[in-house]
Amino acid sequence: MTIAFEGVRYGYAGARQPALDGIDLVLHSGSVLGVVGANESGKSTLCLVAAGLAPATIAGRLDGTVTIDGLSTAGARPYELAQRCGVLFQNPVTQLSGTASTVWEEVAFAPRNLGLALDDVVDRVELALADLGIGGLAARDPQRLSGGQAQLVALAGVIALRPPYLVLDEPTSQLDPRGTNLVSDILAGLVEATGAGILIVEHKTDLLARMANRIAVLETGRVVAEGPGKEVLADPRLEDWGISPPSGIRIARAAAAAGVSVPEVAA
Amino acid sequence: MDWLSRQFSTRVIVLMPIAIAINIAVGYTVQTVLKLPIYMDSIGTILVGVLAGPIAGALTGILSNLIWQYAPGIGGGTIGPFAVTAGVIGLLAGLWGYLGVYRPRPASGTQLYGAALVGVAIILVLAWRIYTSPVYGGDPSTGGYGSGVYLVIVGIGVVAALAVGGFIILRRDAAGAWVAVAGAVTGIVAAIVSAPIAAYLFGGVTGSGVDLIVAALRQGGADVFNASLGQGFFSDPIDKTITSFVVYIVLASLSTRVLARFPLGERIAGSAAAY
């Protein structure tokens, strides 16, 4: 049970360079794959391609194949893909559907779109709210939440479809520290709660150190390193690729440079 | 009907509320806060028409007026019935979109000055047509209105011609001529469609600053319908031409990557494809 990239190349419509240039990657269910890379390395594109939104929604050209549990994303309709792979973006507010006056209805948006039975819709909303611990926000206006809360509501809206895979594109980058902690705590526990396979793009390597089983490093549209989380984060080439290692490692290295011996711990 | 459903892709559906809200917000701010004698409530309509097509544009216009009329809090007045005009504006904008009117046309030298000349000429011709329109009481030399009205028309015509010519030359972009023509034509059609609505439903008065123009025309002897038409010929071409340029400037600064995702986007993308 995987999302598999095979020889994936992707170029946006009207662009000269491909954003992804030969990606071979596998995401397993029940595990977390972290993706790091400098700006413009293709991380966001990777998310869109993984979820099948590229090229289905934004045109552009896809070479190679992306298969979600055996189904190729090429030619699949977005609403079919929505049930297989959910996506969460950076900006919490622009993801709100703008159709709901309460969080409850916002979370119900996706199940309702698919025409599921009302009982089913209610079940899913309640479960999603419970999984993320935001049942108390159910009656609130989604437009009036803090960044972290809004992001969790968006996430609830996504998992209401119970997709076996989740793709998260820098979900905490527009949140303040409090929001970041809120969201990252929940994410960390999500795999256990739902058994989903999660692909998470993040700058915050500390966060990935906690969450990710495996990590892939992207540079100019290619995977330059991939392996177990702790190994990749300890790789000395990380900074060359424009990525700041987790604080534990940075501290250890700085200490070593000062002649003090401190064990290099990724966490 | 694929042509129709393509006009209403998800992206267009997302753009429409934004366009409608811009229509209402800018219209409200310009008319009520800045108190200028223009409408500026069609930016979104023309934007959608050019990017997505005539039906999407028309629907944007119609919904803008209806929602503005019935929206709790800011609604009211005489806006609702002019949804017809707004629909026509959107339709025309779609036509301009198909014709590629809003595509940048970088030019230089004789081509550039030629375009500037064309633009200036068309503006002056339109101003002249309005100047001598029977609606204003006919030939000024044989009576009709006080020279004030005519002077203003001439003045606006000259300023508009200079602005359009300057735009073309300073930006080295011949598209200015097309944009000006599209705006002026839209304005004239809008005036013709609006006049019966204003005259028969509201007695020729719509409660905005332009009523002063209506009063002046009535004083000169124009009946209810002709006064409304005269006021329309006065305000609408100016308003729609300015709007046309605003839309053009906005579109010209969007990257090809963004434009290409809209149904008519490729017709707008210039040769200088900025990614």
Added chain:
Amino acid sequence: MAELEAPAAPSAPSDGSTAISGRLPDFVARPPTGPYRRLNPTTKLVIAFAEALVAFGVRGWTGPLVVLGVILAGAVTARIGRALLPYLLATIPLVASILLINTFLYPGATDRIVTVGPLAPTWTGLVAATQATLRVVAFAMSVALLGLTTQPDHLIADLERRGAGRRVMFVVGATLRMIPRMIERAGEITEAQRARALDTEGRVWRRARGVVPLAGPLVFGALTDVEELTMALEARGFTAPTRRTVLRVFPDSGWERGARWALFLGSIVVLILSIAGRLEFLP
């Protein structure tokens, strides 16, 4: 957890039975109460539509006066008579314009009321002015009645249940939510321009220069949101070909449905008759 749900299963036609909707939280499923208010939202919309049609379509005194009477009856039933007052007051500037311009400047009329210097108000003008005023006031009151008794969300939900496309309803709903924020943003931009010494009170030319700087940032700020929301909507099944699950059903009895159709068709018939000149006998 990894099962797929088949989207093909149509939603159980919720007819409002408590067994199903009883599970919906109160804040989602609370129906409106009170006379007139508890009419089906579409009925209230049709009423507003008919009122507008008759007020504008039937010339003379009858149309607007009948409509005003009906509105008053509705307002009293819904106990919002007092609430109509601000809406009425809001029409005063427009009404004043209509009365002044038409009474004093009505070319072609010769029946003067009085001649005071250059001013020559005419009876014909006054009649035309008053009729136009009544039309405008009747229309404004019909809008007010709808606005005061119907929540937009309810109306949108009901229309969607009846088959109005989810995309049109999305546009209407999203617009309503966006308007206050957009007006606020426009105000902020204008304030910022003002702070940069762009005069909003000064001569027309200075104020006019404020237009493009206003429209530009407003449009750009909004366009950048389009991409993400488009993808978010697609990712949540917005384009699925199924009918959206209905959350709440507003009561709609047989006689209400019949009355609604009668009103809808009747007002159209009246309009046609009026255009065809068959209603000239009415004052």
